[in-house]
Amino acid sequence: MVAVGMLLSDVPSTVPPAQQFDGVRRIVEAAQRVGMTYIAIGQHFLYGDLRWLQPVPLLARLAADCDRGTRLATQIMIAPLYHPVMLAEELATLDVVTEGRLVFGAGIGYRPEEFEYLGIPFKERAARTDEILELLVKLWTQDEVTHSGRFWQLDGVRPHLKPVQSPHPPIWVGAQSVAGARRAGRFGDAFPVTPEATYDEIEERFAAVREGFAARGKPFGPQPVRRNVQVAGSRDEALVEYARVSKGKYLSYASKGMTHAGDAETLDRDFLASVAQHAVVGSDAEVVAQLTDLCTRFPVDPLLLRPQWPSMSTEDTIAAIERLGREVVPAIRALPTPQPEPVPAGAA
Template sequence: MVQMGVHLSDVPTSLPPAEHFDAVRRMVEAAQEAGFTHIAIGQHFLYGELRWLQPVPLLARLAADVDPHVRLATNIMVAPLYHPVLLAEELATLDVVTEGRFTWGCGLGYRPEEFDHLDVPFKQRASRFDEILELLPRLWTEDEVTHHGRHWQLEGVRPHLRPVQDPHPPIWVGAQALPGVRRAARYADAYACSPEATVAEIAERHQVVMDGFAARGKAFTPQPVRRNGMVADTTEQARAEFARVAQGRYVAYAQTGFDAMDLGELERRFLDTVADHAVIGTPDEVVAQLTDLATRLPVDPIVWRPGWPSMSADEVCAAIRRLGRDVVPGVRELEARTTIEPSAFTTPTH
């Protein structure tokens, strides 16, 4: 069975934080009623006119609201901004509080200003990330840890806090570029694929992960993948609505250099530019596209972004309920595969 999750969005800072939290709780309630089994949230600091509620305390609170089968995930936390001991203990506590339902999705970070604000050298983020990925499993599983790294030194420390999950929470490493995919293959339990990746790009990345896991003697399992999209009564309505709510954020991401999509094309020909990855259409069309994705690639869960900063909480909840009614049941009927269909390397979904 292929599972589906929701990726919660950032919101404008014009919405008071208490109302933001209330909206998140409403969305989570709608998502679990709709049959989604993963709740994921990202992270940024000092994000200007938009706000993320910080994921560790938020997910700890949401653990009291969700059913036992629903997993809570960070997708992603900016790992290099943390000291590894602080991060290991925060996340172990979160795993305890969620009763072993936590997945740690982490990434490199791409906003230099966040690193500047927190006095962490932006150019060191890759080496810091690698060192964290080496050190955290040790802090979660070993009785005594000695570590002499480039950035951190630990001498005979005795961790006092272990996660509930054995040996530790699943680690998803997210990345846009192949060096980051190789990092996931080397250190992680899964590669969390970004929503802008095409089927051929996902296939290439999955092959890298598969090869890296084989070199580690680690079994390859279906991998999480994010998708952006829109469901409506007609294809034309879905296209128009997706352009209305999502084009501004795609343009903003391109302006920061977060993704390699062409800024001019996003502004001039948005729907044509995103057609190679966005899942847009009627319920039947969306189910068909996700079915094609899951029958070509080893994906599970599919994490869908139902909301954008331009949408109200009511609109997001309505989108979640529609997905639950019209899309989730069809996806759940699919069997997750563990190999890559050869045609995936060259054939788009639509």
């Protein structure tokens, strides 16, 4: 069975935070009701007209509402903005509170201003992330840690807090680039494919991850893949609705420096052509066919869907989730779980 999950969205900052939290709880309840077993949330700081609830305290609270089989994922946390000891203990606590259901998704970030706010050089973000990922595993798995790195030094410290999961929570190292896929191969357990990635890009990035895993003697297994989806009565209806609910967010991404789906001018001029290669839109049957092709062409598990955009109300989001629950979610869950590939002969 291929697991299906959902990505929670940011919302306009005009929505009161308490109302946002109430909406999240209702959305998560609906997602679980239709068979989604991963709940994932991203992260930003001082985000202006949009707001994220911070993932660690939010997921800790949601754990009480979620089924025991539902996993809770940070997708992604901006790792280089943290001191590794603080991050290790926050996440270990979250794994304890969620009773071993945490998935830690990490990324290097893409907004220079977030680094400026926190006094961390933007140009150091990749190197800091590499060192943090290395040190997190030490702090989670070793009784005594000595580390002498470029940014942090620890001398014989004794971690007092370990995660519930052994040896540690799964580490998903996310990125848009091939360089980020190589980082996942060196330090991670999986590479969560971004929603904008084409099939050719997925193939290229999986090859980089596979090479890194082989160098560690680690089998290449199923990988999390994200996709933006819109189901309607027909493809034309779905395209119109997708443009209505998501175009503003794409333009917001572009204005904040994430231009993988196109620059702001191109998106504004011809939105549907810009997103045609990655957005999954159409009737129930068309969306099932597209996602089934994705999940049979690549070793996908879980498949993370985005049914929510900042322009949508809680009620709109729940309706979109319920629509996915009619045919799309059951069809994907009926697919066989992909099996890990054997480690190549001679690998470390």
